[in-house]
Amino acid sequence: MRRSVLVLLLLVLATATGARAQFPAEVRGRVTDRATGAAVPGARVEVTGGGIETAAAPDGRFLLRGLLPGVREIRVAAPGFGERRLTVQAENGRSLWLPVELEPAPVALEGLRVVATRTEAGATVLDRARIQASGARELGELLRDQGGVTVTRRGGPGSPATVSIRGSGAGEVLVLVDGVPINSLMSGEADLSTVPLEAIERVTVLRGAQSARYGGRALAGVIAVETRRPASGELGARVESGSWGERAAALSAGGRRDVGGAALSGLASGEWRTVRGDFPFAVPVFRGGGSAPRLNADARLWSALATGALEGVRGEVRARLEGVDVERGMPGSIVQPSLDARQEQRRGSAGLSARSTMAGTDWRATLDAQRQTAAFHDPAPALGAPYDESVAVNGFGGSLSAGRRTGDFGLTAGVEARELRFTSTMLAEGSPDRQGVRAAWVQGEWSRSLTGAWTLEVASTLRADRSSLLDGTQLSPRLGVSLGSPRLAAHLSAGSAFAPPSLADQFFQEGVQARPNPALRPERVRMEVEGGVEARDLPLGPVRLGAEASAYRADVRGMILWFPDFRFVWQPDNFDVHRAGWEGSALARFPLAHAEVRGGVAFADVEYAGPVLSGQVAYRPRWTGNASAATEVLGVRGEVAARYVGERRVAPGSALNTLDPYWLADARLSRSLLMGAWRGEVGLTVENLLDRDAAMLVDYPYPGRSWSVSLRVRRESHRTEASGDLSTNHPEP
Template identity: 50%
Template sequence: MVDASRGLPIAGADVRASEPVLETATGSDGEFVLRGLLPGTRTLRLSALGYFDRTVRVEARNGHTTTVRVELRPDPLALDGIHAVGVPSSTADATVRVIDRDRIRETDAADLAELLEGVSGVTVTRRGGPGAPTTVSIRGSSADEVLALVDGVPMNSLLTGKADLSTIALAGVERVVVAPGAESARYGPRALAGVVLVETRTSNGPGMEAATGIGAWGQRRVDGTLSGDIWMDGETRVGGFLSTQWKTARGDFSFPLPAVRGGGEARRRNADHSSLSVRGSAELDRPSLGLNFRIQALDASRGMPGPTAQPSPRARQDQQRVGGVVTAEGGEGPLDWRLSGDLQQQSATYWDPDPPVGAPYDERVEVDALGLRGSVGARLAGLRLDGGVELRGYGVGSTMLGAGAPDGHRTAGIWVAADWSRRVGDDLFLSVAPGLRLDWSSLLDGLLASPEVSASLSGRRFAAHLSVGNAFSPPSLADQFFQEGVLASPNPNLEPEHLRGDVEGTVELRDAKVGPATLGLRISTFRSDVDGMILWMPDHRFVWQPDNFDVDRRGWEAEANLRLPDDRARARLSVSHARVEYAGQVLDGQVAYRPAFTVDARFSGRIGPV
């Protein structure tokens, strides 16, 4: 804990956690160690003479160490002017990538897709210019094999199974976690290749932010946030937070015309987009109880310009989304619990009165979703036990689905997990974590089991991780039931994609000193063969349709980070190799649209006083 204006440590500051009740104080160097936190996102209360009491949220993991840097800005004239920022600088799980609020602000990314472009092993696919629909794959997966959760609510389309991350604005996002590998044991369907977890911001004391930006092709953006404590009484606090983002772009970049259209150069038409996103939250914090209510709304419109050989200058898409999440959590002694419920409504319209090929169309999709989730946990010495249940129901109506398509979908999942950790050195912890989840779906037969077991060895400077697990991803409604077209047909007999025996290993070196600089290294390897990956192929009639294909998927990732003191300069290099090949006798070679190698190099620096 340091004084933000001078960078000097704050000694004797009080640090408290409420679940369970733990307390410590900073030493003369401003540092503190708080042991025994329950796993998950936890709230720390910090107070020091001459500063307001502040709260920060940190990610706690059994057997691991999380570093938090807190800056307090003194105001000798008015104590209510203090501002505290808590920064979780690293995560102890070597497989997980965490992007905190400070890093989000530094990147100046407009949406979640843009933020993830530099994450090792993640491939971002944008179908057009700024604001175009954007999906991600992890380690050569399909986009519908990556689960995206915002405050625990799935963002994947019920129709396609994919999550359009360009619609998730970052003004109201506190933290993003990317967990690659088989994650169905914890998060259920679609977490076959990994999961993207988004935690939105809540009140952290009074504050207001505003930002604007401009870019090429008519890009403009305005962000704003407002935060404050509504009411405080002793250890009880009621706070609120509001964020909004408006962005637009023309997307009218120039491109070479194909020979079939006469050659030369043209400017992209009907590639504009605009969106307005609003997020808000209200929370009640007490020592043994926390209540949180979050709402979000999106209104977006964009053109669908089509391919350059057959442009569609009048095709449009409108999308609306509104929803809310209520969460209650608490604990007493070794027990803790968490309950949440969410309600979502999504609609989209696609139309073109004069398409280049075929008849005019006006298609609509409407989805209503309700989710309930509950969990309970217990801590017994070095053992952590957790269990929970998740229920979800969907109602869907779409003119794009053919006869026989269901008008609803219900799922249920139950899971148990354990985490045993033990100190094996002065600054070294061993953790073993088995887990199992059973899922049922009204569109699938029987129960689907997703077991997993992992082992981690973690210290302040070193971490190693090994995991083995299963995962699955169900077929999408669009692949099974879309309206049959010319040379394209659905496949109602599709089976779920299964990942059996996913093996992943990671070794990480943290904060190694190289002269005045600090170096971090991470190397991962994986084998993630997929039984029944859903891919589109033409049959003997040259009619395209989705089908299940066995695929061998394996590879490695290497990442190096170098930074100078006070983050005056940063350099990052990551290299990923994902071999995604057909496993059958008929087809061989790399699956289309899966790059075998990806390389990302970045450098940033600051000029002037820090």
Template identity: 40%
Template sequence: MFQRVRLSSPPASALFRLLLSAALFVSLPSPLCAQVRANVDVRVSDGATGSPVVSATVVIMETGHMSTTDSRGLAEIRGVPPGRHALRVSAFGYRTELVEVEALNGRNSKVSLSLTPAPVEISGVRAEVAATGLPSGGIEVKTEDLDPTVTDLPDALDGVPGVTITRRGGPGAPAEIHIRGSNPEQVLVLLDGVPLNSPLTGRVDLSTVDLSSLARVVVLPGAQSSRYGPRALGGVVLLESRTADGDSGHLAVGGGAWGGREISGWGSWLPTPDWSVSAGGQWNSAKGDFRYDVPEFRGGGEGERENADFRRTGGQLQVSRSWENATTSLRAHVTEIERGSPGTIAQPSISGSQDHRMDGASLRIKADADRTGGSFLLSLQSQRAEYRDPAPPFGQAYDQTTRVSQRELAADMWRRAGQATVRAGVVSRRLHVRADALRLPASTMEERGAWSRLEFSAPVSPITRLDAKVGLRLDRHDLVKGTSVSPSASVSLNFPRTRMEVGFRQAFSPPNLGDLFFQEGVQVKANPDLRPERVPRELSLSLTHRLELSGATLEARASAYQGDIDDMILWSPDFQFVWSPGNHDVSRRGLEVGASLGIPRLDRTHTIVGHLAWSHVEYRGEVLSGQVAYRPRFSGELVGTMDMEFGAATLRLSHIGSRRALAGSSLNTLSPYSILDLGFEVPIHLGRSQARVETTLSNLLDERATLLVDYPLPGRGWAIRLHISTPNL
């Protein structure tokens, strides 16, 4: 949207106008009006804080005149031809704005505008540096911008640099996340601020979360305990549910290979300007059986994965009430999952099954004024999981149930004073666990934490801004002795097209109940003496640079980190081949590089995106050495999207490097593999509604891959989905 600014000269007398017209008519043989160049002054401020935006770039589109804002947020452009001109105003971490100014001859035009803080697109069509209000280095995934090759939440996260998703099969199979070589239980996953990590295993099965119910996903790599507390040792994943978007509706139906079927719907309603209601529901299922290659050390040949069926049903409801500076939201959700437990290909099961149910409700109150604000959260959640197998291939029949109830209270506040902002908060969680798999009949755990963060932003030169953040959190956890202290600090320099940041963080993760107290079985043993995992010092350095040339936009990003883990909990066998968890010191460092290129062509923009990650995660002890099992040293992705008149086509190439399968041994090392996916998106006009058809050809080259030993991945597949959206019902 353009902003028009018109400057008028003071009224003149009729005599003056008559004399001036006569003089011009007599003396000037050239045009009737002399063209005197004008000046344009542009003042730019932060739309969220009101503070000046330093180093914003202001460009006159037609002439190429350019200037940057100084410490006052002011840019001065001299010698601009009079008339209407479109100005483009851009700054790192903000949405680019277009304004229009019209000035008379020889006059100064003054424009004041505010920029909206927003993600800046980096190493991926769907991965972006997160906006203000989030810890440094955050990467955002917008669900509305995902291409057709992304079919679920694990797919969406798999394209983030430094993230590895481990799946145990095809559609609907359990999927867990690793960030920068971490264990899955070292990654904290929050849905609308509420943890999804199982208190029994510490892990999150991403396949239980429906992607269509989410508005966005933010990944915070690295140690994040100074803000998010326990389990945020490897990183944090923030999941945000959809909210009301006017009177609108969305419906999606689809099907695909391996018996895949899905249907989901979402709608929102605004009965009054102050009230909003949104609701959604999802159902999807898959048979999940597929052919796979049996590895040579298992005898070779080809097998078929059986008992891999999957079915998920879920729904959400949210009611919100808004005031002038505050919003109250009440949200409820329920999800039920049924699936088979096929086991490994070495010991397959055709009778194992799992049933999961997750439900809960939360109340959130949020208030924001000009210079102060805060929020309050009350959450009640429950989970039930049943695992059974009347005829397992190994051991005795089992029928186990786990029940978890969780209560959380959290509050935070912030206050801005000049160029500094102070944020602080407290959180209290109480979990009650009853599990047949534990030696304890029931267990109650409490977590309490308090955190604070000081943020400072100031110009250091006319084109440079300095941002600094210092944070500290104190935690008490029933599974960790004493008080855990987690500090953090980061400093960044922001130039018109470049951003550099250095950071320091500490983090910890407590042992989980399963590793401490699970029922011992054949060849497995618990370890009640496990110590908490800690990152005593994580250092990170990141650099982002944007370049525009002949209409094309190139953005490159590089991140390096070093953060050893003391007492990392890893499973390994003893001399009698009895498996148990133990504490091991691990050396960890890595490098992530990525770039995105936008190429305008015939009024359309084509994109090429790529990233490469190198991860060194090795044992530091004398007994075990080498890379930790299932941590690929190299991983990467290359994505190309072509925007055409009839729609868009996306080609995605994903690569996973070689992985060790045994602790401290290179025997049976798994080979690297690459997966090629192809997707098409075709829009359809349906009157008031907007529709599109998405077609996906997954694993186009039919690569028979295995990320984990004895858990093969499916070969070539397909899916087709129809989306219908109706805005402004």
């Protein structure tokens, strides 16, 4: 069966539009404001996934060259306007005219904590096109190839995945879905495997101390996930099948209509995924060698999202309802496997946000409610007594901010509040059952256009957080300076950040081998200094080059690490840690060859600074790297990506028993399809292409070579409009 599916897929991939000679097409057009008809200079126009992009000229005109014949999606975006995606039929050697009208729709970032309306210097933005091109199933798979980001997974697909940025712990990275934190209140960590990507519009990776904008836990970085909102009427579906009994399906439907001068839009999507999960792995020689099955590794996930938005000239109101349900086996380590341990996680949240501009002041307000539950049980663990534990968290939060811009200056201020109530069998008697967080912040910006299209920006933010579980007020300042042009940019920033101890750190029910520490202090980066440079889209003959590099020093005072005492009872404690490093990446695009090569390397020195322990903190690789190459031939896009994880220590303060570095490579083939009013994509992904034995953590092996095939189809109301433009091949005005 598997073989026949593969053969079928390969046949589909092979049915390119013929072997006849192909000549690139080009698309010319003009971007205008639908409300006024005025040109939109600087609008970004790109071929989705094709590596071809340009910016509209001062009169709004643009030219895209080098399109291979076939169905292509053109994405047009500009600050202050809603994004548009247009499907065109690029014909052999033809030049097409594509007028694009953009709806005025000032960018409104959703959520409780997002206060900026522009991309942070040094941030990585993964938009929907890149998410889909990656073939990633969930957030952990998407982020594992990002520079300075390390994803730790405890097995194959469906297994828990946590994220580290620049050598941090997982509890030092704040993960937001539409502004609502999904970090577990118990562990402080976010499980990225519970964030499926089908309904995600954009993922932004912010590296470094971000508490000045996002509050606690944003000590090493922030992962901001934004769910989709429809720009047009659409109907979509995706099915997938793969190794280890993996099956998945997703459906989405959305619409948009004008209601008395305002636009009303809505989107509903659902996703289901199941994986049997059992896979063979190489048994260590001292365990007898050979191969054994990894059992009790199944997983099942349901997720649903419904959003609605009412957008008018003066503002916008948006409502959102999201739910995720995960159930999976917890196979344990290969030394102490468990056949019966199970985990159930549920997360639901509802949010309402509003934005309006009145008398030159931009007002934003958000309200959200959330519920998280988790249950863990094992009637027959390999070690210790049977357990049946649960945790439930209910909470709500809100924020209000006002921003005003006068000339070169902008000032924004806001307040936030969040109230959480929780119960858990895992907490000791007398533990708190609520957490209240109150915060206020103010941000000032100054920007000045210089000669030669350069812009100088200075931004300063100060935030104060008070938590009912912490003493005193946590102050987090940040100052950033950036100098940029369309092709070159540099930034320098300094700031501080903090991450509070998790409930488990402080109040975990004392167990056989673990003991909480109520005296823990918050982790704090007192002064992070970071600088970076970036070059974008530099032409070098037929090649477009891009590169960026950044370096930082961000010592952590009181990093919370677990350490065993003399009875081998593990307890968290605060340790001072030196943390410094750098990241570099480069990109070369070959538009005419429809090829792209990327590569990056990151170095993170995370060493104990105290008098007792020395050397790199356990499980923090000093070196990580990634490389990828993609091209499109005969309508089939192919990509090979590899990632490197360097040597890891496993014991505090000891260089003994370090884990060997490893490389893993994945490959993906995909082809766009056009089926009447529907467009789609069929893809084949092969993970661990070279079938290497690897594991980030000892005793938690990754599966060997595996594959998955997927089919995505989508019908959009804009498609007809765009095709109509092209089928008549408008003469250029």
